[in-house]
Every structure is written in C-alpha cells, then in structure tokens.
Amino acid sequence: MSARILYIEDNESNMYLVNFLLEARGHTVLQAWDGRQGVELALREQPDLILLDIQLPVMDGYEIARAIRAEASLARVPIVALTSYAMSGDREKALGAGCDGYLEKPINPETFVASVEQFLPTAP
Amino acid sequence: MATILVVDDQAENRYLLEVLLKGHGLAAVLAANGAEALALADGQDIDLVIADILMPVMDGYSLCRAWRQDPRLALVPFVFYTATYTEPRDEQFGLSLGADRFLIKPMPVEDLLAVILELLARGPRAPADIPADEPAYLREYNLALFRKLESKMAANARLEEEVRHFQNVESLGRMAGSVAHDLNNLLGPILGMAGFLLENYGEHPELHKRLATILVAAEQARSLVQGLTEFARKEVPAFEPVDLNLLVRQAVDLLEADARPGIRWELRLEPDLPRFPGAPVALARVLMNLGRNALDATLPPGSVRIATRTLDPGRVELTVADTGHGIPPELMARVTEPFFTTKAQGRGTGLGLAIVQNIVRAHAGTLAVESEVGQGTCIRVVLPAG
Numbered sequence: 454m455s456a457r458i459l460y461i462e463d464n465e466s467n468m469y470l471v472n473f474l475l476e477a478r479g480h481t482v483l484q485a486w487d488g489r490q491g492v493e494l495a496l497r498e499q500p501d502l503i504l505l506d507i508q509l510p511v512m513d514g515y516e517i518a519r520a521i522r523a524e525a526s527l528a529r530v531p532i533v534a535l536t537s538y539a540m541s542g543d544r545e546k547a548l549g550a551g552c553d554g555y556l557e558k559p560i561n562p563e564t565f566v567a568s569v570e571q572f573l574p575t576a577p
Numbered sequence: 578m579a580t581i582l583v584v585d586d587q588a589e590n591r592y593l594l595e596v597l598l599k600g601h602g603l604a605a606v607l608a609a610n611g612a613e614a615l616a617l618a619d620g621q622d623i624d625l626v627i628a629d630i631l632m633p634v635m636d637g638y639s640l641c642r643a644w645r646q647d648p649r650l651a652l653v654p655f656v657f658y659t660a661t662y663t664e665p666r667d668e669q670f671g672l673s674l675g676a677d678r679f680l681i682k683p684m685p686v687e688d689l690l691a692v693i694l695e696l697l698a699r700g701p702r703a704p705a706d707i708p709a710d711e712p713a714y715l716r717e718y719n720l721a722l723f724r725k726l727e728s729k730m731a732a733n734a735r736l737e738e739e740v741r742h743f744q745n746v747e748s749l750g751r752m753a754g755s756v757a758h759d760l761n762n763l764l765g766p767i768l769g770m771a772g773f774l775l776e777n778y779g780e781h782p783e784l785h786k787r788l789a790t791i792l793v794a795a796e797q798a799r800s801l802v803q804g805l806t807e808f809a810r811k812e813v814p815a816f817e818p819v820d821l822n823l824l825v826r827q828a829v830d831l832l833e834a835d836a837r838p839g840i841r842w843e844l845r846l847e848p849d850l851p852r853f854p855g856a857p858v859a860l861a862r863v864l865m866n867l868g869r870n871a872l873d874a875t876l877p878p879g880s881v882r883i884a885t886r887t888l889d890p891g892r893v894e895l896t897v898a899d900t901g902h903g904i905p906p907e908l909m910a911r912v913t914e915p916f917f918t919t920k921a922q923g924r925g926t927g928l929g930l931a932i933v934q935n936i937v938r939a940h941a942g943t944l945a946v947e948s949e950v951g952q953g954t955c956i957r958v959v960l961p962a963g
Contacts, residue, residue: 466723473726477633559715562722563639 455479456573459500461491461517462535463509471504471560478566488512492520495527502573503532505552507543515550522551531572535560579697580604580621584614584628584640585658590682594627594658597686603693611635615643623653625696630659630671631725638674638718645675645707652701656692658682659725670721675705749915750935754809757802764802768795804928807862808915808935819855821885821893822846828864829883832872839877845884853893853962859936866929867897867956873920874901874954893962898955904948912946933958 458480462468472482483498485491488509495503503521507514514534521527534547534555544555556568581603583594591607598605606621608614610632617623626644630637637657644650657671660682668679678692708714775788829842836842864883871881879900888894904912911917913934918927933956937944942960 466719469726469730470719470723473631473722477636559712559719561710561715562636562718563642 454573455481456501456570457481457483457498458502458504458569459483459485459491459495459498460504461485461488461509461514462504462506463487464506467506467535467558467560470562471565474562474566475569478570480566488514488517488520491517492524495521495530496524499526500530502569503530504535504569505532506535507547508537515546518547518550518552529574531574533569533572578602578604579624580606581693582606582608582614582617582623582626584608584611584626584632584637586610586629586632590629597690598693601690611637611640611643614640615647618644618647618650623650625654625656625693627656627658627693630657631722631729636722638671638721641671641674641676642707645705651675651704654696654699654702656680656696658684658689664724667721667724670717673708673717675707677702750809753805753915757805757809760798760802760805764795764799768792768799771795801926804926804932808928808932816854816856818852819857819860820850820852821855821860821895822850824857824861824864825883825885825895828861828868831865832868835869836872837877839879840872840875841878841880843880843882845882845886847886850885850887850893851962853960855940855960856936859939863933863936863958864895864897866933867958870929870956871897871899871901871954873925874903875899876901887962888959891961891963893960895958895960896955898953900953903950903952903954904946905950909946909948913944 458475460468460471460475460482462471462484463486468484468486472484475482483494483500485494488511491503491505494500505514505517509517512520518532518534521530521532531554532552534543534552535558536543536547536555537558547555554572556565581594581598583591583598583605584607585591585594586609588609591609595605595607606617606623608617611628612635614626614628615635626640628637628640635643637659641655641657644653644655654677655675656678657676658680671679677696680689680692771788771791775785775792779785779788825844825846829844833842868881868883875881881900882896882898884894884896884898886894908919913930914927915931916927917931918925934944937958937960940960942958945957945959946954947957948954
C-alpha cells in the first residue's frame, strides 16, 4: 500500500534520507521545511500521515502538533514525532501534544519505514 | 563453478557484470536490491556478493549487515561496488559492516576481475564483528547514506544542466538554420546589385567608395550566414578514413596567409598517427576554426602549437594551444555557447567553437578547454580512432 506522507523537518540530511527511504518503498513524500509550511501543506494535501521533527526553530514540533490537531479536517491524521534519542522527556510531551507515536533519531534505515507504516490507518 | 551474486538497481550495470563474469567462467545471479538478494541467497549457494549501495527497498549497507548476521552467509565474501564515492569514511563504514572490499565504479575490468578471483581463491573469510544497533552506529549509517544521496543528486543536477544546455543549442540550431536560409535569399540581390553597380558605374570615385562599403558589409553578413548554416547543419557526412596530420598541414597553409608577422607555428604531429573514420571536410572546419581562434587571441611575439598523438589504441588527440590572452574563468562555461564571442563587433560570429563542438560530438569525441589569463588557451579534442 502506498501512502502520502508529509514530513516536516528543517534538517536537509534527515529530509533527504527519510525521503529516499520512504520513496524507495513506494510512498509519496511531501516536504515541509518549517511549521507554517507544514500546517499549510497538511490542510491543502490532506496526507495519510504526518512525520514531525520536534526540534524546529520558530514553531517547535509540539506547537505544530497542536496546530494540526486544532484543524477539523486533520483531527484524525496520524502524527508521528521524531524525537532525539537523548531527550527522553520529549516522548511524553509529544504524545501530550496530540502525536500518535514517536520514533527516535538517529533513525534506523533498516526498520524505519516499517515503523512508520505501523501508524498508517488501515484501508477502509 | 563459482556463483557470484550481483546486486544493483540499474539493469545495465547488472548486465555488464553478468557478461564480464560469464565471460570468465563464473556463474552470475542478479538482484535489483538487497531484499531480492537475500531471497535469492535463500535457495542456492553463493560464493561472492558484489553490491551497489543506493538501491530502493533495501540498500547495500542493510544487505551487508543482514548478510553477515545470517549464519549461512556470514563467511561469504562481500564486495561493495559503487559509483558515487565521496569520502574515505564511506569505505570505513562499509568495511565496518563486514565487507571485504569497497570498490569504486567504473573500474578497469581486469582489476575488478582480479579482486573477485583473489577473494574466491581465499575462500570463506573470518567472522566479522557486526556493529550493535546503537545510536553511534545508526548516526554513522544515516550519514553514510546521506553522503551517497547527496553525490547522486549532485550528479543528477549536472546531467540535467547538460541536457538543458544541449536542448538550447539544438533549438538554436534549428532557428539559426531557417534564419540563415531567409537571409541568404535577401543577401543575393544586395551583393548582386552592388556588384553590378560597381562594375558599371564604379569609375565615379564617390560612388565607388559607397558601393565598396555596401559590398564589404554584405560579404561580412554572408560569412555570418555561412557560419549559421554550418552550425545548424544536422546531417553528418559519410565517414571515410581520415589523415588528421594532412588536414592540419592544409589548414595551416590556409591560415598562414592571415597570420600576423611574429606569430610562430609549431607543429608536433605524430608521424605514425593512424587514419581513423571521420568526415574530412568537417574536421578541416574544426582545424580552421580552432586555428583562427588561436591566431585572433595571440599578439606577436607568440606561437600557436598544433599537436596530434595517439592517446591509446582507440583514441587520437588533437591539441591547439596558443600563447594568447587566455579566457577568464567566469567565461569558461560559455565558450561553446552559440553566439557567445569576446571578439570585436564584426570580427567574430560566436559560432566558431559551437560548430567545432557539434562536429566533435558527431564524431563521438570530446572537447576540453584549458586556459589561463595572460598565458594562453589550449583546446583538446579527443576522437575515437577505431
């Protein structure tokens, strides 16, 4: 099953790596480089899933998650946070802000896509 | 017979390796990515793996790790063979996963084969330490993959730029061809009538001067149109065996008339240069254009050196080097662009090197420009010779 996944990330290396891994498995990736662009794209494109970096400038991941959840059309889209391995408090905060789950950075390229796919809504 | 597993997402790369291996008495099985490779290895014995790195579904690093973790495969030699090599760190990372070699594409086939045979002769390797699934390893893995992606993207961008440039030149060529045709029709009567008037009423000094001015300008226009026609010419004339040295001597004879005193010709022509298939008229044009550019760029005292030599059995090289004013680095990228010229108005059409480029391409050759401001310029043309 191929999904449309929005990835909000300001770091180029992570963006291209995740983009490569997801596309290599047949998914389509929408790229947003900051929160404002991310929420805009989410509203317009209605992705199947949102991947969200937590450490972003201006509007951090928690704010973005709350902003997405505040939109009626996006209330049910799964949001998966990418949290830094070192920051254990991030996970609870991410779940508290409306994320459905989190994955740790650095990601494991071998298992990353399968982990993301677990959060995809099952086809109706 | 040893069986080699070739893992590459590009079908032509798989095919090339398959041909090479089979040609040397080895069996080849082919997979388009890591996952396919593991599936293939499940059903048969593999004696050695050659794997690319960036592949969809499962990349080469993942494959190597999985390979080393499988007790049945752990001791089978594993070779990375990858094109977009970037840093020694990539090699270190590949070897840290238990790879036996990290080879850079393209590699001379004898060398590649030698590595394969050496590893096969050595047989099963010692067990490798597989890095644990910890953040430091993952970070290194992320970076290694990203470096690969980055160099691949850079290569793609360069290719796109080249394609775009080529398309521009092509469409310019088509346009130039139709403009040249119309202009020629217009220049006919101008030249004809001015000539007729000059012949019949030319004794009047004032009229003579004016008519001569018209003729000179119209002649210049005609040579510009001729350049356009040549630039736009698409059909490649039939190839025949060409004596490049002879063409060089003929071109120099013609150019000598225009050369300023104090410019020395230096010919270094390889006596036994093989004849090779080419279009003599087109190659003569190459020599004339390069020679004229060199002369125009060089102030006396100076020299223009033309050299020919066999590069290797399959290729000949022609160089035209001058001691002229050189090309500033910022203009280097534009020198083969049609209509780009730094010569004075009316002196150059900006088509000389563009025409040379087209002809060299039609011969499946390459053209390189080296230049240093104040030192001179060297144009290097390499043509296939057999």
